[in-house]
Amino acid sequence: MNSSEEIAVAGMSAGRSALRMGPAELVQAAAMARRFYLEGKSKIQIAEEFGVSRFKVARVLETALERDLVRIEIRVPAELDAERSDALRARYGLRHAVVVESPAEGEDESPDPENLGEVAADLLGELVTEGDVLGLAWGRSTIHMAAALDRLPPCTVVQLTGVYDAGTAERGSVEAVRRAAQVSGGEAHPIYAPMLLPDPATAAALRSQTGIARAFEYFDKVTVACVSIGSWEPGISTVHDMLSDAEGKLRIAAAVGINGDFVGKAKQLLDAGVDTLVIDTAHGHQESMIAAIKAVRALDPQVPIVAGNIVAAEGVKDLIEAGADIIKVGVGPGAMCTTRMMTGVGRPQFSAVLECAAEAKKYGKHVWADGGVRHPRDVAMALAAGASNVMIGSWFAGTYESPGDLQQDANGRLYKESFGMASARAVKNRTSDESAYDRARKALFEEGISTSRMFLDPTRPGVEDLIDSIIAGVRSSCTYAGAGSLAEFEEKSVVGIQSAAGYAEGKPLHASWS
Structure with a gap:
């Protein structure tokens, strides 16, 4: 055997142990292994080809594995264990x-x-x-x-x-x-x-x-x-992160009106563990509201009492003195509301929030801006005016998460049906158990839209999408104002008067103006 043959034999072997087999045995074992492992032939077929018994084929294949002539590697994608x-x-x-497998980078062992x-x-x-x-x-x-x-x-x-x-x-x-x-x-x-x-x-x-x-x-x-089962830990479990307090419950606010047994309802809600109690009526600056606040305050609730709605400083003063912690501001700005068209009553939302927030501060209390939010700018303006919270209704109605069946128009656009709570539709639902006379009498007081299509924005179809957009707008507003917090944002905000032409100038153009 010359040197080139020795090199060939050595190349065929996968280790020194294989060299203990003779050259012919090595060649035969390699051939049998190729037929069996690579070509998929059976031991009987290999035995017939080489003129040996299938038992000898089995022994040769076993020896090839033991002496490292054949190496079997089971290769699966790196991510599979x-x-x-x-x-x-x-x-x-x-x-x-x-x-x-979820390879961890650094100390982060969270799954991918x-x-x-x-x-x-x-x-x-x-x-x-x-x-x-x-x-x-x-x-x-x-x-x-x-x-x-x-x-x-x-x-x-x-x-x-x-x-x-x-x-x-x-x-x-x-x-x-x-x-x-x-x-x-x-x-x-x-x-x-x-x-x-x-x-x-x-x-x-x-x-x-x-x-x-x-x-x-x-x-x-x-x-x-x-189904997906994850870890019940903050930052890892998204459902866990939806819960807020130590007991793992959602924060819940519930509302009562100022008619009927509102005190009994308020007590039931407090016993059920609500986090905030709202006393709600369209016209909040009236004697009935003041009496209702005093009656609910007498229950000694250990949660904030919200009352409204009002639009003037005098209303803020009277409701706070009656026992309210937070005042809800807004009459007529909502998308489903027809109060201003039906009655002429109301006030531009920014002006109302600005005045009411200033009055509430004198008592160390807060106001919520309720209604009229259609763009991120409206949230930023309410916060700049002094609101501690902004309530959003119709904007969120056009999302997957809002109640109601998802519907499609003739063009395939998805929408949810929304209606005002003082509309004829809502009144009809609320009075379905009352007499025909009472239903007819109450149906006369219609101050809301009975049906409105709130289309889902294909790029922002979920509540979180809208919240992301709102937060982005508010953050940018703070940047323009040079504010590092919402409190500083309110402090640094400069209030001026803008004309209709000035407002129109600030609206984006989706097509050429020529």
Whole structure:
């Protein structure tokens, strides 16, 4: 054997142990291993080819492994942990189990939902069969999974939980259901309602809505369910972060009127654990409101009392002296409100907030700006005028999370129906149990729109999207004012008078002016 042959033999061997085999044995073992491991031939086929028994083929293959002539490497994508996956499957008797590695960078050991979602999308494509009913619960990984789906057999897709948007690329569980149904070509049954609700009565009312009830009918028919279970820790669990106080409850404010047994209702709400109690009526500066505040204050509530609505300093003074902690400001600015057109009563919102906030400060109290918010600028102006909070209604009505069924117009645009609480529609709902005379009498006092379409902005269809936009506007306002806090923003704000022409000048142009 010359030197070149020696080099060839050495090249074929994977280690010194393999050199203990003779040259012919090495060549034969290498050939058999190639047939078996690379070409997929059976031991019987190999035995027939080389003129030996299948038992000898088995011994040669075993020797090739022992002497390092053949190395078997099981290579799976770096993000999959095959060993743990198999151990998990065996431990719990699962049909399938896939463990996904989430390489930590530095000390951050948080999981990577996007990476997990991509693997889950591939797994779901394997598991779902034609005709299945696929249920999707909320979860960041679930949403990323839906975004990564590129194949899915025809199936019906139903949402298993209410809406919660945590700022993912795909907008929440509703969009996850829509995406999965789009890929599969099947029906979609989303749930247009929040994941967490303040009480069982609200949940029961939402369940009775047509679209939600239809989704619930599919729950018993679900054949494949995709759920996400995470850690119950701050900063990791998005549901945990939705809760605010030490008991893990949501902060809840509830309102009573100034007629009927409002004191009894207020006591029930306080006993139920509300965090803020609102005494609410359209015209807050009246004797009945003052008497109502005093009566509720006599219950010695350990939570703030909010009262309104008013638009003048005198009203602020009287309601605070009666026992209110926070004054709600605004008569007529709301998008659903027709008070100013029906009665001529009201006041421009900025002027009202500016005057009322200045008066409330004298008593160490606060005001909320209620109504008229259509753009981020309106929030910034209310805060600049001295409001400690800004209430938003109609703007948020055009979102996935608002109550009501999602509808489509003739052009396919999504919208929610909204109506004022003093409208004929609302009055009819409230007085349905009263006599015909009382219903007719109360129907005369209509100060609100009975139906209005609040279209969802395709780029900002969720509440969080709008909040992000508002915060961006307010932050920019603070930057322009040179303010590092909202208190400093109010202090540095300069109030002037702007003409209609000046306001029009500041509006963006979406087309050329020529």
